[in-house]
Amino acid sequence: MKQGYHHGNLRQALVEAALKLISEHGPTGFTLSEAAKAADVTPAAVYRHFAGRDDLIAEVARQGYDIFAALMEFAYNGGKPSALAAFEATGRAYLAFARKYPGHYMAMFESGLILNTHPDLALVAQKARNVLERAAESLSQHLPEGKRPPASMFSAHIWAMSHGVVELFMRGAPGAKSPFSPEDLLEAGIGIYLRGLGLLRPDS
Amino acid sequence: MKQGYHHGNLRQALVEAALKLISEHGPTGFTLSEAAKAADVTPAAVYRHFAGRDDLIAEVARQGYDIFAALMEFAYNGGKPSALAAFEATGRAYLAFARKYPGHYMAMFESGLILNTHPDLALVAQKARNVLERAAESLSQHLPEGKRPPASMFSAHIWAMSHGVVELFMRGAPGAKSPFSPEDLLEAGIGIYLRGLGLLRPDS
DNA sequence: TGTACATCAGTGAACGCGCGTTCACTGATGTAC
DNA sequence: TGTACATCAGTGAACGCGCGTTCACTGATGTAC
Numbered sequence: 001m002k003q004g005y006h007h008g009n010l011r012q013a014l015v016e017a018a019l020k021l022i023s024e025h026g027p028t029g030f031t032l033s034e035a036a037k038a039a040d041v042t043p044a045a046v047y048r049h050f051a052g053r054d055d056l057i058a059e060v061a062r063q064g065y066d067i068f069a070a071l072m073e074f075a076y077n078g079g080k081p082s083a084l085a086a087f088e089a090t091g092r093a094y095l096a097f098a099r100k101y102p103g104h105y106m107a108m109f110e111s112g113l114i115l116n117t118h119p120d121l122a123l124v125a126q127k128a129r130n131v132l133e134r135a136a137e138s139l140s141q142h143l144p145e146g147k148r149p150p151a152s153m154f155s156a157h158i159w160a161m162s163h164g165v166v167e168l169f170m171r172g173a174p175g176a177k178s179p180f181s182p183e184d185l186l187e188a189g190i191g192i193y194l195r196g197l198g199l200l201r202p203d204s
Numbered sequence: 205m206k207q208g209y210h211h212g213n214l215r216q217a218l219v220e221a222a223l224k225l226i227s228e229h230g231p232t233g234f235t236l237s238e239a240a241k242a243a244d245v246t247p248a249a250v251y252r253h254f255a256g257r258d259d260l261i262a263e264v265a266r267q268g269y270d271i272f273a274a275l276m277e278f279a280y281n282g283g284k285p286s287a288l289a290a291f292e293a294t295g296r297a298y299l300a301f302a303r304k305y306p307g308h309y310m311a312m313f314e315s316g317l318i319l320n321t322h323p324d325l326a327l328v329a330q331k332a333r334n335v336l337e338r339a340a341e342s343l344s345q346h347l348p349e350g351k352r353p354p355a356s357m358f359s360a361h362i363w364a365m366s367h368g369v370v371e372l373f374m375r376g377a378p379g380a381k382s383p384f385s386p387e388d389l390l391e392a393g394i395g396i397y398l399r400g401l402g403l404l405r406p407d408s
Numbered sequence: 409t410g411t412a413c414a415t416c417a418g419t420g421a422a423c424g425c426g427c428g429t430t431c432a433c434t435g436a437t438g439t440a441c
Numbered sequence: 442t443g444t445a446c447a448t449c450a451g452t453g454a455a456c457g458c459g460c461g462t463t464c465a466c467t468g469a470t471g472t473a474c
Contacts (some may be wrong), residue, residue, distance in 0.1 A: 007417075026316055028232050032461065043461075045418045053461065109371075112230055149392065156373065156382055157365065157393040163372055164364030167313075178360055188353065189361040189397075196400030211450075236428060247428075249451045257428065 011049040013039045018060050023103035027111035032056065057111055058118045064104030065121070069128035071097050076135050083139045084199060090135050091190045094162040095183055098170060109163070132159060142199060154197065161189050215253040217243045222264050227307035231315035236260065261315055262322045268308030269325070273332035275301050280339050287343045288403060294339050295394045298366040299387055302374060313367070336363060346403060358401065365393050 007013065017038035021030045032053040036043040050056045075093035079086045098105045107113070108125075115122040136155035140148050170182045178185065194200045211217065221242035225234045236257040240247040254260045279297035283290045302309045311317075312329075319326040340359035344352050374386045382389065398404045 010417080028316065031459080033459070041417095042419055044420080044463080047462075048417055112232065149396070150383075152382070153384060153389065153392060154396070156369075156384070156389055157396070160368030160372055160389070160393065161361065161365040162368065164366065164368030165360075167371065168364055168367055169360065178356070179354075180357060180360070185357065185360055185364070188357060189364065192353070192358070192361070192400035193393075193397050194400065196396035196398065196404075198406065200400075202402065214450080235426080237426070245450095246452055248430080248453080251429075252450055 007039075007041065010039060010041060010045065014041075014046060014049060014056060015060055015063065018056055019103035019107075021103075022057075022060065022106050022111075027057070027106050030057070054113070054117075057107055057113055058121055060104065060107040061111065061113060062118070062121050062124060064101060064108045065124040065128050067101060067104060068097050068108070069124060069131060072128060072131040076131055079135070079138050083135075083142060084194070087135045087139045088190060088194075090132055091158055091162060091186065092183070094132075094159075095166065095170075095186055098166040099182075105166070129155075129159075139199065143197065147198075149197075154193075157193065158190060161193070162186060165189070211243075211245065214243060214245060214249065218245075218250060218253060218260060219264055219267065222260055223307035223311075225307075226261075226264065226310050226315075231261070231310050234261070258317070258321075261311055261317055262325055264308065264311040265315065265317060266322070266325050266328060268305060268312045269328040269332050271305060271308060272301050272312070273328060273335060276332060276335040280335055283339070283342050287339075287346060288398070291339045291343045292394060292398075294336055295362055295366060295390065296387070298336075298363075299370065299374075299390055302370040303386075309370070333359075333363075343403065347401065351402075353401075358397075361397065362394060365397070366390060369393070 014035055017035040018030060021034055021038065032046055033043045035056065036046050046056065050059065071093050072090050075089040076086050077089065113121075115125055133152060133155045136158070137151040140151045140154070165182050165186045169178050169180075169185060180188075191200065195202060218239055221239040222234060225238055225242065236250055237247045239260065240250050250260065254263065275297050276294050279293040280290050281293065317325075319329055337356060337359045340362070341355040344355045344358070369386050369390045373382050373384075373389060384392075395404065399406060
């Protein structure tokens with residue numbers, strides 16, 4: 001669309017260069033100058049498309065949240081075939097996203113960017129979170145009314161465990177070697193958790 | 205002990221300056237020069253006590269793991285009064301540590317340092333992890349033998365959820381505002397999880 | 409179809425900055441006699 | 442107790458570096474007539 005004059009979509013080329021650098025060296029190791037070089041362009045050229053370094057990272061994160069929300073939505077699949085199955089699928093989608101889009105994931109969760117500075121970023125992040133919360137909400141309908149924990153609470157639990165598994169066991173992180181794959185670990189963890197809620201048979 | 209010539213324990217003063225800077229600006233925002241300035245000393249003076257910037261961070265992390273391991277050990281309390289109570293106490297200790305020692309916590313888990321580069325660091329980190337794993341081990345004795353998940357697995361689950369709660373809900377992090385305090389959130393999450401393992405009565 | 413002009417993406421040189429690190433030094437502290 | 446010397450923690454100046462950002466510019470592309 002912006003296909004253009006000299007380079008032919010430098011903006012997206014820069015985003016992709018940033019993505020590569022971030023996934024390789026972490027959000028800290030990313031520099032505007034290196035991204036420019038990777039896109040075969042002078043650092044100054046970046047300023048035609050972004051307000052500066054932070055703005056570039058923010059765009060990377062924004063695209064990440066977009067993909068993330070879409071993936072979660074797809075996994076949720078309107079709550080079909082069952083609230084339970086849909087919920088478990090979103091949990092798996094979280095990890096699948098982190099594995100498949102490490103650069104995006106890091107930009108979103110490890111770059112220390114402040115969501116509130118970019119209003120549209122906060123918006124799309126909220127959208128992603130809403131999918132999981134909706135899944136939790138409809139799943140909680142299956143619980144006896146009195147003993148229902150708030151849906152926002154147990155979506156927070158799942159979010160936290162998923163995030164923890166990614167940070168501790170999917171990266172080379174703090175020596176947390178484990179004999180289990182992150183996927184198995186999270187699957188089992190969510191299973192036990194759902195059993196604790198009374199949503200799974202004790203022996204299933 | 206090294207109480208000394210001019211300054212009188214610069215080494216520890218630098219560690220504490222680093223701690224303050226890290227907790228204020230994150231591990232990224234920390235610089236050797238600023239730490240030196242905060243300790244009223246020339247940057248070059250740092251090299252009398254540390255091999256360089258990374259070595260200083262590593263020492264901060266090492267002290268963090270020391271405190272962390274001691275705290276977990278204290279909370280575990282030799283498994284008294286019961287395996288269950290002791291296990292829950294270690295979970296609470298994790299969060300308490302993160303709240304009370306944010307600089308240490310960040311140096312340990314968010315600074316991107318590689319444990320393997322400092323062997324003694326890897327050692328003390330392992331020691332901390334062992335406490336939780338031991339707690340999980342003795343707790344798992346209370347499960348019917350056939351349906352026991354490996355202790356290392358469920359200690360990983362608790363570790364992951366705790367870490368996730370800290371990262372997502374205790375920092376100003378990714379817009380993850382929540383109506384619950386991190387402490388309540390984790391307490392409830394662990395409770396549900398343990399119920400799922402059959403270690404808590406369904407209605408307790 | 410051809411020429412004149414406007415646009416604007418990307419250049420290249422320059423900037424000020426703070427970083428981590430080095431080095432020869434100095435001067436306060438501790439020690440030997 | 443007093444003097445001469447050794448130690449070594451911290452100084453101050455300097456370094457090279459890569460960073461993000463600015464600015465006047467240029468030259469390829471698109472547009473008007």
